[in-house]
Each structure stands twice: as structure tokens, then as C-alpha cells.
Amino acid sequence: xxxxxxxxxxxxxxxxxxxxxxxxxxxxxxxxxxxxxxxxxxxxxxxxxxxxxxxxxxxxxxxxxxxxxxxxxxxxxxxxxxxxxxxxxxxxxxxxxxxxxxxxxxxxxxxxxxxxxxxxxxxxxxxxxxxxxxxxxxxxxxxxxxxxxxxxxxxxxxxxxxxxxxxxxxxxxxxxxxxxxxxxxxxxxxxxxxxxxxxxxxxxxxxxxxxxxxxxxxxxxxxxxxxxxxxxxxxxxxxxxxxxxxxxxxxxxxxxxxxxxxxxxxxxxxxxxxxxxxxxxx
Numbered sequence: 001x002x003x004x005x006x007x008x009x010x011x012x013x014x015x016x017x018x019x020x021x022x023x024x025x026x027x028x029x030x031x032x033x034x035x036x037x038x039x040x041x042x043x044x045x046x047x048x049x050x051x052x053x054x055x056x057x058x059x060x061x062x063x064x065x066x067x068x069x070x071x072x073x074x075x076x077x078x079x080x081x082x083x084x085x086x087x088x089x090x091x092x093x094x095x096x097x098x099x100x101x102x103x104x105x106x107x108x109x110x111x112x113x114x115x116x117x118x119x120x121x122x123x124x125x126x127x128x129x130x131x132x133x134x135x136x137x138x139x140x141x142x143x144x145x146x147x148x149x150x151x152x153x154x155x156x157x158x159x160x161x162x163x164x165x166x167x168x169x170x171x172x173x174x175x176x177x178x179x180x181x182x183x184x185x186x187x188x189x190x191x192x193x194x195x196x197x198x199x200x201x202x203x204x205x206x207x208x209x210x211x212x213x214x215x216x217x218x219x220x221x222x223x224x225x226x227x228x229x230x231x232x233x234x235x236x237x238x239x240x241x242x243x244x245x246x247x248x249x250x251x252x253x254x255x256x257x258x259x260x261x262x263x264x265x266x267x268x269x270x271x272x273x274x275x276x277x278x279x280x281x282x
Contacts, residue, residue: 061155062235063102065147067116069094069166069275072245078258079169082122093117094244095141095167097198098160098224105154114238115144117167121196125171126253132171134195141167153232160224160277163200166244168272171195173251173259190252191262199272216269222276235282242275 071092079086086092095117103109119141124133176191178184203223205214227236247267249259260267 059153059232060150061102061153061158061230061232062150063100063112063148063158064235064237065114065116066237066239067093067096067147068239068241069096069117070243072243072273074248075170075244075246075258078248079120079122082170084120084122084169086120087118091118092120095119096165096240097140097144097167098164100238101159101161102151102155103157103159105156107156110151111161112146112149113144114146115140116147121167121169122171125173125193125257126255127173127190127193132193132195134171138196140198155230155234156228158227158230158236158279160238163202164218164224164240164275164277165198165200166272166275167196167198168194168244168246169196170246170258172246172271173249173257174262175249175251175259176262188250188252188254188261201272201275202269214269215266217273217275218277222278224277225279227279227281230281237280237282238277239280240275240277243273245273246271 071094076086076089076092093116095115097113097115100112100114101109102112119137121134121137121141123135124131126132172194173190174192174194175188178187178189180186201217203218204212204216204220206220207213224238230236246258247260247264247270248256249261251257251259260271
């Protein structure tokens, strides 16, 4: 094994072991929602999380995800009409995932994947050629949930790598409108169907003057920033908010379903909604 590879293996093993041991003492095996009371107040209303007078242990940097995203009510109504079990609506939230890179002062780094949200999805949809099935529950919806981590100092920066993704739990129908003729009026036909899946969130497109020419999922001021100026004992909060929303279209059967017409460039670009991402350092 190359000398640098051996050094990095020891370094990364030490970071993970040290972080896991420290956090297990504070919160219990990397499962913690209250490190610093003032930080927790930022994430949740007063009283929703037990107030524990516990500080992040010196010599470590804690990184937490607050998934404050919500479902569009129209999407919730549609899912319910399709027989999807939504469970407790008060805890329903879109499933999001992204990778966070922690860079240390010696320029080594550690990548951590954060995943959080509800595991609901539409299993089938009717098409002109019969029902289409999504299959079994995707593993990404039931595994790898992770909302926090602790690493050893010294940390130079914490940044979210592209792409940030959100799981779209419904089928999206792509409809093409046939040209009208003297003999036949324009007709919607099914050009394609997108099964439930994680979709990357994209940034608005700007022209040379900085004006938005195509609105997508992130405004240029709403993309994940980089956390710098960290010290031992810092707590980095990654706070994602916004609404999971899809467009609806009259499909090939004349039924209103999630989807869009091929000529609706703006509608297609706005799927699956509008989001914001910010960092907080305590």
C-alpha cells in the first residue's frame, strides 16, 4: 500500500473512531438531537425536543442536519387518493440526501452522506398500456438515515457537495400534444413516465445580466454555503427548507396526474419544488 494511502487510512480511522466514541458518550452511538441547547432551539420549536444541558465535547466539531422541508398539500392529497399510507402527517417530510465534505487544516478530508425524511412512495400508476409498477420499496428509503456526525479537530471547512437530492415519491407523466389537423383535434399522448426516484436539485439559470431566465429549484442565494472559521467545540447546523411540489397535467386518459407537457420547459424545470439551504455555526 502506498505511504500516503497508509497515512490516510490511519487518519480516517482515527477520525471516525474518535468521533464515534465521543458522540456515544454524549448521545449514544451517533444518535443525538440535543448537543447544544441554543443550537437545538434553532432547529425545533421550544418543548419539541427535551432540553439537555450538554455541550459539544472540546476537541470535536459536531455536524447536524435539520430537514425542515414539507410536502405541498396538493401532493399529499394526490398520494392519499392513490392509497399511499402517509402515516402521521405531523411528521411527514420529503426524504433528502447529500454528501458533506469535511476538510481538515492539513488538507485531508472526510465525506459524509446525510439522509433524512419519510419513506413513502407511489407503487403503481395507470398508463394507456396498463398499470406501471415501481417495484419494491427502494433501499434508499429505508436505510442509511443519518442526521448527525462528530469529527475530530482541526476542521478548516464544511461544505455540501453537489448534488443535493430529494426523493420524488410519485410517477411523473410526460405528455406530448399531437398537432391538430382538419380531421382530428390535438390529442395528449404519453411520451414517457418517470418512476419515483431521487432527483437532483438545480440552480436557477441566469443570463449575462444576472437576471433569471429559467427558474429551477435553488435561487443563487439559496444554495448550500460553506462553513468556515470553525473552532474545536463548534456545532455546524445544515438547515434545509422548502416545499416538495410537482406540476400536474391532464394525461392521455384525460385524468389529472403529476407530470408536464413536453413544451412546458418552465414547468418541467421547477419540478420537484423550491428549496433553500443555509448553515449555522454555534
